[in-house]
Amino acid sequence: MVVPALFKLEPKESLEELYDFEKELEELRRGYEDGRIVAVLGLRRMGKSSLLRSFLNSFSIPHVYIDARRVAVATGRATTRGFMEELGRALAEFMRREAPLRDKLAEALRRVRGVSVGLSPVTVSLSWGRERADLISLLEAVDEVVGRAARRLALAIDEVQELRGIGVDIPRLLAYIYDNLHNVVVFVSGSQVGLLYDVLELDRPQSPLYGRAVFEVKMRRLRREEAVDFLKRGFQQAGISINQQELEEAVDSLDGIIGWLTYFGWSRVVGAKSLEEILDAAARQEAEEISRFLAKSRSEDRYRAILKAVAAMPMRWSEIKRVLEAEEGAAVDDRNFTDLLHRLEKVGLLEKREGLYAIPDPVVRLAVERYISKAPA
Ligand SMILES: Nc1ncnc2c1ncn2[C@@H]1O[C@H](COP(=O)(O)OP(=O)(O)OP(=O)(O)O)[C@@H](O)[C@H]1O
Ligand SMILES: [Mg+2]
Structure with missing residues (x-):
């Protein structure tokens, strides 16, 4: 049986494979032309990677595409080494696609500490040990080459939240690019709450990105x-x-x-x-993922109780709290409780709409109803 292109499970790579989302594509184009940081926001499986990849590929935009999930997969968890390997791979792919810029890029990158470049086949390796490759100089070198060619580079980091814990300060790096590298536009993707507030920290006055304009492109559900x-x-x-x-x-x-x-x-x-x-x-499948998240968390039982409650029906803050207190037979601290809800929002398991918390994904809801129990198995 031949699977039609439309039902291919991997992220779509080009406009020919993509169903609709024309408005979102147009917004990405505007973000690329006029913006400095573009955030593609959406829950899991809403098509963020497909939109971003199809856009970059089909409009011939010079781009370096980093899949932050691969960074974690290669080494079990996100590490500096995994990140440097992925960045090297992404730079090599970029050079392979951009033949006219290849030699200039190779020359510029070779001058950066900790970077080595091979040309046939094209490879870029970045050292990650003591002589760690200098990320800022590397980006400056690329910025200069694309600028001289009158192009704009899209630096895309898909699922950027996965990079936390690799020893690179993401908000500071993006703020540096924003202020200094005028031929680079950064694209990041993730869930709305998690990306904007947890990773980029746009609401914290102390954040390096506070007050910088972030161009938001929101994914949507298809109409019936x-x-x-x-x-x-x-x-x-x-x-x-x-x-x-x-x-x-x-x-x-x-x-x-x-x-x-x-x-x-x-x-x-x-x-x-x-x-x-x-x-x-x-x-x-979803239940397995949820279980992995629960097993890693420090409040596993409370998350279970919250998810079970809201899977049955959307609830207010105070209603969920009452369920939890009944479950535990004791009062629950307001702040701690609010933090738990926020955490679930950041990972996209909960969504707050008009004062009600709900599980926004119907399959996740089903997974919680059927396969997640109140107490760990
Ligand atoms: N516009 C589209 N047309 C056709 N198929 C699509 C489209 N967008 C996404 N898909 C399909 O939906 C699935 C999820 O897409 P994708 O991986 O791009 O979403 P995502 O938001 O990046 O998800 P995740 O959070 O898991 O990374 C894939 O199977 C992909 O092929
Ligand atoms: Mg994705």
């Missing part, structure tokens, strides 16, 4: 008719006929989140029988 159209087109490409009722049930369950619609389409094409089977498989 768009979601139906998306699935129809994919199934048509696959040559599979699927009845209207099943399509509508899928769309109702998946709440316009493009990643889940894609997963549904893919699963159905490769042989899953029913919506229920697909939802359950997705919920199990």
Whole structure:
């Protein structure tokens, strides 16, 4: 069975593969032309990476694309070494794509301490030990070369929050770029609360980025008719006929989140029988991720209680607190409690809308209902 391009599970790489999001693409273009820092904001699976990659690839924008999740995957957790390796790889890819700039870039980069460049094939390695490559000089060198060619470089860091803990001060680095490297536009992606307030610390007057303009591009859910159209087109490409009722049930369950619609389409094409089977498989996967997050946290039981409560129905701050207190049989400190809710918001598991906290992703909600228990197993 051939999986149609629309239902490919990996992030989409070009406009031909991308469904719609024209307004968001136009906003990215404006951010690239007029802005200095562009933030692509959205929950998981809403298409942030696809939008960013398709934009950079299809508009021939000179770009260095760092996937911060890969930094953590290579070494188990994000480390300076992992980051330097990923940055070297991203720079080499950039040089391979930009043939006219290649020699100038190689020459400029070779002058930077801790950087070595090979040309056939193109490789860039950055040392990460005691003689750690000088990031600022490296970026200055690239800025100068692209500037002389009258181009603007997009430095894209997908899922930038994963870089915390690698010993690079992200807000300070971005503020430096903002103030000094006028041919570099930074693109970052992540969840709204986590990215803007946790990583960039835009609301903290002490933050190096405080008061700097960040251009926001917000991902959105597909509207009902768009979601139906998306699935129809994919199934048509696959040559599979699927009845209207099943399509509508899928769309109702998946709440316009493009990643889940894609997963549904893919699963159905490769042989899953029913919506229920697909939802359950997705919920199990999510439950594993949630469990990993819970196991790492210091307030595992409290997070479980909160998630269980709001999975049943959206609730106010005070209502959730009452549930938690009933659970524990003791009063819970207001500040601590608020911190717990914030943490869940930052990782995208909770969302606050009109005073009510809810789990915004229908599959995560299902995962909590079915596979997360109040107490650890
Ligand atoms: N515009 C689109 N058209 C078609 N498929 C898309 C589109 N956007 C995203 N997808 C598909 O949805 C899934 C999630 O997309 P993507 O990985 O880009 O989202 P994300 O927001 O970066 O997610 P994550 O938080 O997991 O990194 C992928 O399977 C991708 O192929
Ligand atoms: Mg992504």
